[in-house]
Amino acid sequence: MPILTIASFKGGPGKTTLCQIIATKCAADGLTVSVIDADPTKAMSDWHTNTYEGIPFTCISETSERSIADLALSLDEKSDLVLIDTAGFGNLAGAVAMTVADQILVPLTAGAADLNQAEETIKQAKGLAAAARRKIEVRAIMNRLSRTNLTKHAEQELKEAGIPTLSSTISHRTAFGEISYSGTLPSKGPAADEVTSLINELKEIGWVPNK
Ligand SMILES: Nc1ncnc2c1ncn2[C@@H]1O[C@H](COP(=O)(O)OP(=O)(O)OP(=O)(O)O)[C@@H](O)[C@H]1O
Ligand SMILES: [Mg+2]
Numbered sequence: 001m002p003i004l005t006i007a008s009f010k011g012g013p014g015k016t017t018l019c020q021i022i023a024t025k026c027a028a029d030g031l032t033v034s035v036i037d038a039d040p041t042k043a044m045s046d047w048h049t050n051t052y053e054g055i056p057f058t059c060i061s062e063t064s065e066r067s068i069a070d071l072a073l074s075l076d077e078k079s080d081l082v083l084i085d086t087a088g089f090g091n092l093a094g095a096v097a098m099t100v101a102d103q104i105l106v107p108l109t110a111g112a113a114d115l116n117q118a119e120e121t122i123k124q125a126k127g128l129a130a131a132a133r134r135k136i137e138v139r140a141i142m143n144r145l146s147r148t149n150l151t152k153h154a155e156q157e158l159k160e161a162g163i164p165t166l167s168s169t170i171s172h173r174t175a176f177g178e179i180s181y182s183g184t185l186p187s188k189g190p191a192a193d194e195v196t197s198l199i200n201e202l203k204e205i206g207w208v209p210n211k
Contacts, residue, residue: 004083010114013108013117018143021179034058036060038087045060065095098124098125122163
Protein backbone atom coordinates (compact mmCIF):
# COMPACT_ATOMS: atom_id res chain seq x y z
CA MET A 1 0.00 0.00 0.00
CA PRO A 2 1.26 3.51 -0.64
CA ILE A 3 3.75 5.38 1.52
CA LEU A 4 3.17 9.10 1.00
CA THR A 5 5.73 11.55 2.34
CA ILE A 6 4.91 15.23 2.68
CA ALA A 7 8.04 17.30 2.29
CA SER A 8 9.41 20.76 1.63
CA PHE A 9 12.74 22.37 2.45
CA LYS A 10 10.95 25.51 3.51
CA GLY A 11 9.18 25.82 6.85
CA GLY A 12 5.49 26.55 6.98
CA PRO A 13 3.90 25.86 3.55
CA GLY A 14 1.36 23.48 5.12
CA LYS A 15 2.95 20.01 5.38
CA THR A 16 1.40 19.25 8.76
CA THR A 17 -1.96 20.76 7.80
CA LEU A 18 -2.06 18.57 4.68
CA CYS A 19 -1.03 15.54 6.71
CA GLN A 20 -3.87 16.26 9.16
CA ILE A 21 -6.35 16.71 6.31
CA ILE A 22 -5.36 13.55 4.42
CA ALA A 23 -5.11 11.34 7.53
CA THR A 24 -8.42 12.55 8.99
CA LYS A 25 -10.39 12.28 5.76
CA CYS A 26 -8.96 8.88 4.81
CA ALA A 27 -9.63 7.50 8.33
CA ALA A 28 -13.19 8.85 8.08
CA ASP A 29 -13.51 7.10 4.70
CA GLY A 30 -12.70 3.77 6.38
CA LEU A 31 -9.01 3.39 5.49
CA THR A 32 -6.49 2.12 8.03
CA VAL A 33 -4.12 5.07 8.22
CA SER A 34 -0.72 5.24 9.90
CA VAL A 35 1.28 8.44 10.24
CA ILE A 36 4.94 8.88 11.10
CA ASP A 37 5.77 12.29 12.52
CA ALA A 38 9.41 12.73 11.49
CA ASP A 39 9.56 16.36 12.60
CA PRO A 40 11.34 16.95 15.94
CA THR A 41 8.81 19.70 16.76
CA LYS A 42 6.21 16.87 17.02
CA ALA A 43 3.43 19.13 15.71
CA MET A 44 1.57 16.24 14.07
CA SER A 45 1.91 13.73 16.90
CA ASP A 46 1.09 16.27 19.64
CA TRP A 47 -2.02 17.28 17.67
CA HIS A 48 -2.95 13.61 17.28
CA THR A 49 -2.56 12.97 21.03
CA ASN A 50 -4.04 16.16 22.44
CA THR A 51 -6.48 17.61 19.90
CA TYR A 52 -7.64 15.13 17.25
CA GLU A 53 -11.27 14.09 17.59
CA GLY A 54 -12.00 12.01 14.49
CA ILE A 55 -11.92 8.30 13.63
CA PRO A 56 -8.78 6.82 15.22
CA PHE A 57 -5.59 6.37 13.24
CA THR A 58 -2.06 5.49 14.33
CA CYS A 59 0.49 8.29 14.69
CA ILE A 60 4.05 7.65 15.83
CA SER A 61 6.76 10.22 16.45
CA GLU A 62 10.04 8.93 14.98
CA THR A 63 12.78 11.40 14.13
CA SER A 64 15.77 9.06 13.84
CA GLU A 65 16.97 8.61 10.27
CA ARG A 66 18.05 5.11 11.32
CA SER A 67 14.53 3.99 12.21
CA ILE A 68 12.14 5.79 9.85
CA ALA A 69 12.45 3.43 6.87
CA ASP A 70 12.00 0.25 8.97
CA LEU A 71 9.04 1.79 10.78
CA ALA A 72 7.42 2.93 7.51
CA LEU A 73 7.81 -0.53 5.97
CA SER A 74 6.39 -2.30 9.02
CA LEU A 75 3.43 0.11 9.22
CA ASP A 76 2.91 -0.38 5.49
CA GLU A 77 2.23 -4.08 6.08
CA LYS A 78 -0.77 -3.33 8.30
CA SER A 79 -2.10 -0.07 6.81
CA ASP A 80 -4.00 1.06 3.73
CA LEU A 81 -1.98 4.28 3.72
CA VAL A 82 1.21 5.42 5.45
CA LEU A 83 1.79 9.17 5.66
CA ILE A 84 5.07 10.76 6.77
CA ASP A 85 5.16 14.38 7.91
CA THR A 86 8.67 15.81 7.71
CA ALA A 87 10.53 18.80 9.15
CA GLY A 88 10.87 22.00 7.15
CA PHE A 89 14.64 22.07 7.01
CA GLY A 90 15.79 19.19 4.79
CA ASN A 91 17.44 16.95 7.42
CA LEU A 92 18.64 13.38 6.97
CA ALA A 93 15.43 11.98 8.51
CA GLY A 94 13.49 13.87 5.82
CA ALA A 95 15.72 12.40 3.10
CA VAL A 96 15.11 8.87 4.40
CA ALA A 97 11.36 9.60 4.56
CA MET A 98 11.48 10.75 0.93
CA THR A 99 13.52 7.72 -0.20
CA VAL A 100 11.20 5.15 1.40
CA ALA A 101 8.14 6.85 -0.12
CA ASP A 102 6.18 5.75 -3.16
CA GLN A 103 5.01 9.33 -3.58
CA ILE A 104 6.10 12.72 -2.33
CA LEU A 105 3.70 15.62 -1.93
CA VAL A 106 5.31 19.07 -1.86
CA PRO A 107 3.04 21.86 -0.61
CA LEU A 108 3.79 25.41 -1.52
CA THR A 109 2.18 28.78 -1.13
CA ALA A 110 2.26 31.53 -3.74
CA GLY A 111 5.58 33.32 -3.52
CA ALA A 112 9.03 33.20 -5.05
CA ALA A 113 10.67 31.66 -1.97
CA ASP A 114 8.18 28.78 -1.84
CA LEU A 115 8.48 28.12 -5.55
CA ASN A 116 12.26 28.01 -5.29
CA GLN A 117 12.19 25.70 -2.33
CA ALA A 118 9.62 23.45 -4.01
CA GLU A 119 11.92 23.17 -7.01
CA GLU A 120 14.83 22.30 -4.73
CA THR A 121 12.74 19.70 -2.87
CA ILE A 122 11.71 18.12 -6.16
CA LYS A 123 15.32 18.00 -7.40
CA GLN A 124 16.29 16.35 -4.12
CA ALA A 125 13.48 13.79 -4.54
CA LYS A 126 14.67 12.96 -8.05
CA GLY A 127 18.25 12.56 -6.84
CA LEU A 128 17.19 10.26 -4.00
CA ALA A 129 15.04 8.17 -6.36
CA ALA A 130 17.98 7.82 -8.75
CA ALA A 131 20.32 6.84 -5.91
CA ALA A 132 17.83 4.22 -4.71
CA ARG A 133 17.11 3.13 -8.32
CA ARG A 134 13.41 3.47 -7.61
CA LYS A 135 10.58 5.39 -9.15
CA ILE A 136 9.21 7.93 -6.69
CA GLU A 137 6.40 10.13 -7.96
CA VAL A 138 6.45 13.77 -6.93
CA ARG A 139 3.68 16.37 -7.13
CA ALA A 140 3.39 19.88 -5.81
CA ILE A 141 0.17 21.19 -4.31
CA MET A 142 -0.76 24.85 -3.96
CA ASN A 143 -1.83 25.69 -0.40
CA ARG A 144 -3.18 28.89 1.18
CA LEU A 145 -4.39 30.06 -2.22
CA SER A 146 -6.15 33.33 -2.58
CA ARG A 147 -7.37 34.45 -5.96
CA THR A 148 -4.75 37.10 -6.60
CA ASN A 149 -2.33 37.88 -9.42
CA LEU A 150 0.42 36.41 -7.26
CA THR A 151 -1.41 33.08 -7.27
CA LYS A 152 -1.84 33.10 -11.03
CA HIS A 153 1.82 34.02 -11.42
CA ALA A 154 2.85 31.11 -9.16
CA GLU A 155 0.66 28.68 -11.11
CA GLN A 156 2.25 29.88 -14.36
CA GLU A 157 5.75 29.55 -12.91
CA LEU A 158 5.06 26.01 -11.72
CA LYS A 159 3.97 25.13 -15.22
CA GLU A 160 7.02 26.78 -16.80
CA ALA A 161 9.35 25.03 -14.35
CA GLY A 162 7.80 21.71 -15.42
CA ILE A 163 6.74 20.90 -11.87
CA PRO A 164 3.95 18.31 -11.86
CA THR A 165 1.20 19.82 -9.73
CA LEU A 166 -2.11 18.46 -8.44
CA SER A 167 -5.08 20.24 -9.95
CA SER A 168 -6.71 20.31 -6.50
CA THR A 169 -5.73 23.30 -4.42
CA ILE A 170 -6.29 24.28 -0.80
CA SER A 171 -7.35 27.88 -0.22
CA HIS A 172 -6.32 30.16 2.56
CA ARG A 173 -9.26 29.75 4.93
CA THR A 174 -9.85 30.15 8.64
CA ALA A 175 -11.44 26.68 8.59
CA PHE A 176 -8.06 25.17 7.62
CA GLY A 177 -6.08 27.26 10.10
CA GLU A 178 -8.48 26.08 12.82
CA ILE A 179 -7.76 22.35 12.28
CA SER A 180 -4.66 22.67 14.47
CA TYR A 181 -6.75 23.45 17.53
CA SER A 182 -10.23 22.13 16.69
CA GLY A 183 -9.06 18.60 15.89
CA THR A 184 -11.69 18.24 13.18
CA LEU A 185 -11.97 18.98 9.47
CA PRO A 186 -14.46 21.49 8.10
CA SER A 187 -17.63 19.41 7.62
CA LYS A 188 -19.42 21.49 5.01
CA GLY A 189 -19.01 24.41 2.66
CA PRO A 190 -16.19 25.23 0.23
CA ALA A 191 -13.41 24.07 2.60
CA ALA A 192 -15.00 20.61 2.93
CA ASP A 193 -15.42 20.51 -0.87
CA GLU A 194 -11.71 21.23 -1.36
CA VAL A 195 -10.80 18.36 0.99
CA THR A 196 -13.10 15.98 -0.90
CA SER A 197 -11.66 17.05 -4.28
CA LEU A 198 -8.12 16.56 -3.03
CA ILE A 199 -8.80 13.03 -1.74
CA ASN A 200 -10.67 12.14 -4.93
CA GLU A 201 -7.73 13.30 -7.04
CA LEU A 202 -5.28 11.34 -4.85
CA LYS A 203 -7.48 8.26 -5.37
CA GLU A 204 -7.64 8.85 -9.13
CA ILE A 205 -3.84 8.97 -9.43
CA GLY A 206 -3.46 5.96 -7.13
CA TRP A 207 -1.80 7.79 -4.27
CA VAL A 208 -4.60 6.83 -1.90
CA PRO A 209 -6.27 3.40 -2.16
CA ASN A 210 -9.80 3.45 -3.50
CA LYS A 211 -11.58 1.11 -1.08
N1 LIG B 1 -4.90 26.54 3.85
C1 LIG B 1 -4.66 27.17 5.00
N2 LIG B 1 -5.46 28.19 5.43
C2 LIG B 1 -5.19 28.83 6.60
N3 LIG B 1 -4.15 28.55 7.39
C3 LIG B 1 -3.31 27.56 7.02
C4 LIG B 1 -3.51 26.83 5.82
N4 LIG B 1 -2.51 25.91 5.70
C5 LIG B 1 -1.73 26.06 6.79
N5 LIG B 1 -2.20 27.05 7.58
C6 LIG B 1 -1.59 27.53 8.84
O1 LIG B 1 -0.24 27.92 8.54
C7 LIG B 1 0.64 27.56 9.59
C8 LIG B 1 1.76 26.66 9.01
O2 LIG B 1 1.14 25.46 8.54
P1 LIG B 1 1.79 24.03 8.84
O3 LIG B 1 2.20 23.93 10.27
O4 LIG B 1 0.86 23.03 8.31
O5 LIG B 1 3.09 24.13 7.93
P2 LIG B 1 4.35 23.14 7.91
O6 LIG B 1 4.82 23.09 6.50
O7 LIG B 1 4.00 21.86 8.56
O8 LIG B 1 5.38 23.93 8.82
P3 LIG B 1 6.80 23.36 9.39
O9 LIG B 1 7.77 23.43 8.25
O10 LIG B 1 7.12 24.33 10.50
O11 LIG B 1 6.55 21.95 9.86
C9 LIG B 1 -0.21 26.88 10.65
O12 LIG B 1 -0.55 27.83 11.62
C10 LIG B 1 -1.47 26.43 9.89
O13 LIG B 1 -2.60 26.39 10.73
MG1 LIG C 1 4.91 20.82 10.12
